[in-house]
Amino acid sequence: MVLFVLPATSNALCFRVSGSRGAVCVPASKKPKKMVLNHVTYSINSLCHFFGRRRFDTGDHSHNLLWLAPFSFGEAWHNNHHAFPTSAIHGLGRREIDLSGIMISALERLGLVWDVQRISPDRLAAKALTR
Ligand SMILES: [Zn+2]
Helix, strand or coil, X not given: CEEEECCCCCCEEEEECCCCCCCEEEECXXXXXXHHHHHHHXXXXXXXXXXXXXXXXXXXXXXXXXXXXXXXXXXXXXXXXXXXXXXXXXXXXXXXXXXHHHHXXXXXXXXXXXXXXXXXXXXXXXXXXXX
């Protein structure tokens, strides 16, 4: 049996039986919440550059990853983010749920934040990929 530790960002201990394929990994962190948060955060910049759908022409490999959006509070609308990095809200479509964007909009309605950057329909249309 071989014990190895993945890079510090993974928070896991992995065991591999010599001569076998694959490994068994277990969380090693005493702080599982932090571990989950780290994995979701790192997933944005890894998974969202390989999987998902592209809505806008960004000249890169960014994608929107629907299933990761709720766990990442909307950050998984990564193609939207790359297309409009100054937008306060990444969920730009009606079906693109963005928990951070909902919170920002609520704070705006309460008068606690202002000058919230939003993208006009003209700018959205100008960068949209044709299907
Ligand atoms: Zn990116």
